[in-house]
Amino acid sequence: MAAIVVMSAGHGGQALAGDLALCGHEVTLYEHPDFAAKIDAINARGRVITLGNKISGQGRLRLATTDAAKALAGAEIIYFTAPSFAQKPFFDLTLPYFEDGQIIVLSPGNYGTFALKRRLAVLGKKVLVGEMDNLPYVCAAIEPGIVDIKSVKHLALATLPMTDYEAVSSALKDACVTTWQRGVNVLETSMAGINMVVHCLPMLMNCGLIDGARDFKFYAEGMPPLVCAAMEEFDRERLAVGAAFGLQLPGAAQSIRDMYSIPGDSLYEVIRNNAVYAGIAAPKTMWHRFLTEDVPFSLLPAMDLGRLAGVPTPIMNATFALCDLVMGGGQAALGHNVEAMGLTGKSVRDIAELL
Secondary structure (H helix, E strand, O other), rough: OOOOEEOOOOOHHHHHHHHHHHHHOOOEEEOOOHHHHHHHHHHOOOEEEEEEOOOOEEEEEOEEHHHHHHOOOOOEEEEEOOOHHHHHHHHHHHHHOOOOOOEEEEEOOHHHHHHHHHHHHHOOOOOEEEOOOOEEEEEEEEEEEEEEEEEEEEEEEEEOOOOHHHHHHHOOOOOOOEEEEEEEOOHHHOOOOOOOHHHHHHHOOOHHHHOOOOOEEEOOOOOOOHHHHHHHHHHHHHHHHHHHHHOOOHHHHHHHHHHOOOOOHHHHHHHHHHHHHOOOOOOOOOHHHHHHHHHHHHHHHHHHHHHHHOOHHHHHHHHHHEHHHHHOOHHHHHOOOOOOOOOOOOOOOHHHHHH
């Protein structure tokens, strides 16, 4: 039994906290004070999170709180499940309370481990830092404390640096709710995430419907063959950037096949064959995490790394420029650019040594 903290009481955080509690761990769910209402509601339910569908049961938390000092005291493992844009606000509050010897795993990382590792070093904190390439679940919180688990994913795990991998993997062996494989490094686990492929360009290409708040299924109806063909070209640029750093990333279609165990040769076919995607409604606004998270925290760093490695990314660049326009500008300064990751002036070889 491990003392585990799950940071963020969003859909994925509640699912993970409830699942870990079901497995017998002492779980604390921590939420940023700005979202205290979620914690209040879960405490009103007796700190019980009820899971249904693919996982069924009730997990009782040790603590649900917005007090960072209480949450982190004595914790062995910390999972961070909030969206990437919440990394800085969360860590501004919590980093002073981290303790030497703790392990934190970002799920997903989306390049955030670079900045987090730098901040811990400045504070003199000896904390092991890892990341997974995605959240463990496809899930939805019906209300605070009740979560529908639609699917459980197989993930990849990496650490920064990879010399810490065995220590982190060993600690997570009995304190993780899904299976994982060893990633090459945190650049691979960040670049392997396909959210920017299946979110950014389709949002743009369905902009008229979304901005008009039309009802349609985002994947099933918003990704016909022509949209998927454009997504595949976008994806080829992602794979080329990864290859420049020595990474053999799976294409988006292969990732979906592997994650959901479904057939299909093309991206269009695997999306159409994925029952999990079938009922997902499209956003009603362009100001949605499909853009607010994936543009500055996935697309931007991939583009910047492409520039650093000398890899042309014209479709990524155009997608970023149009998304930035739709979002009112400023995404280049907001997200995980090369400077924010501490990689300014570094060569491909320098980055490989850092990893």
